[in-house]
Amino acid sequence: DIQMTQSPSSLSASLGDRVTITCRASQDIGNYLSWFQQKPGKSPRLMIYGATNLEDGVPSRFSGSRSGSDYSLTISSLESEDTAIYYCLQYDKYPDTFGAGTKLELK
Amino acid sequence: EVQLVESGGGLVQPGRSLKLSCAASGFTFSNYYMAWVRQAPTKGLEWVASITNSGGSTYYRDSVKGRFTISRDNAKSTLYLQMDSLRSEDTATYYCTRGHTYPYWGQGTLVTVSS
Numbered sequence: 001d002i003q004m005t006q007s008p009s010s011l012s013a014s015l016g017d018r019v020t021i022t023c024r025a026s027q028d029i030g031n032y033l034s035w036f037q038q039k040p041g042k043s044p045r046l047m048i049y050g051a052t053n054l055e056d057g058v059p060s061r062f063s064g065s066r067s068g069s070d071y072s073l074t075i076s077s078l079e080s081e082d083t084a085i086y087y088c089l090q091y092d093k094y095p096d097t098f099g100a101g102t103k104l105e106l107k
Numbered sequence: 108e109v110q111l112v113e114s115g116g117g118l119v120q121p122g123r124s125l126k127l128s129c130a131a132s133g134f135t136f137s138n139y140y141m142a143w144v145r146q147a148p149t150k151g152l153e154w155v156a157s158i159t160n161s162g163g164s165t166y167y168r169d170s171v172k173g174r175f176t177i178s179r180d181n182a183k184s185t186l187y188l189q190m191d192s193l194r195s196e197d198t199a200t201y202y203c204t205r206g207h208t209y210p211y212w213g214q215g216t217l218v219t220v221s222s
Contacts, residue, residue: 034208036152043202043212044144044152055210087152091207094166096142096154 002026002090006099012107019075021102023088028069032092035064035073037084044087048073080106109133109211111203116216119193129186129203129213136184137161139206143177143188145199146215155201156188170196193220 003026013019023033031051036044046055048064051071061076075082083106088099115127127143142157156177157166165177176189186203200215 032207036209038152043214044209045212046208046210049208049210089152089154089209091209094157095168096157098152098154101151 001095002029002093002097004088004090004097004099006088006102008102009100010103010105012105013078014107015078015080017078019078019082019104021073021086021088021104023071023099025069025071025090029090029092031066032090033064033066033071034089034091035062036087036089037082038087039084047086078106109205111205111211111213113201113203113213113216116201116218118219118221120222121194121220123193124189124191125193125218127188127190127201127203127216127218129188131184131186131203131205134205136179137181141177141179141186141206142204142209143186143201144204144209144212145197145201145218147196147199150199153199158186190218193218195220 005024007022033051035048037047038044047058051066052064063074065072085101085103087101090097110132112130119125143155145153145155158177162179174192178187198220200217202215203213205211
């Protein structure tokens with residue numbers, strides 16, 4: 001199975017900060033990587049697919065990038081509504097595998 | 108508007124069975140792969156199973172192989188998950204979701220396996 005190692009597990013940042021979350025894939029997954037945001041008591045929300053493509057309706061302060069086997073989600077200027085848990089997902093090969101999640105809080 | 112509505116969750120004893128349903132609307136159901144993803148209380152997301160748009164192929168995580176069966180009825184635009192020989196570690200909220208990138212999710216249905 002493909003392992004997705006997500007870091008950090010938690011992150012505290014201030015309003016307006018640039019925030020980056022990373023997932024490292026244990027083997028090549030091409031660009032078959034999505035990012036999800038989940039708020040307490042809610043279903044996950046797709047933010048980024050294909051490693052770099054912004055899902056419709058997602059604010060442009062969110063972006064995705066890839067460097068080798070490292071995939072990153074960046075929030076260019078943190079807003080209060082961005083506090084949530086973020087997960088990456090590889091969907092290149094079954095079983096699809098999620099990262100362990102990053103809890104993003106306001107400092 | 109795309110909608111996915113799960114049902115069928117509840118409290119069940121270990122070793123017993125439960126069948127979940129997911130009613131889909133707002134898109135041509137038969138055109139899409141579908142999947143079940145679960146989340147144990149206070150834990151992360153875990154893919155459970157997927158099914159091709161025709162239903163001809165299915166995929167499972169190892170821990171549920173031989174116990175869970177994913178199926179679909181394209182005429183009814185409904186996805187199913189038959190869960191047999193349930194274990195305490197299957198306790199989770201079960202979500203249905205669409206395709207490979209999972210752009211749409213239901214609200215989830217809670218399955219609690221406990222005596």
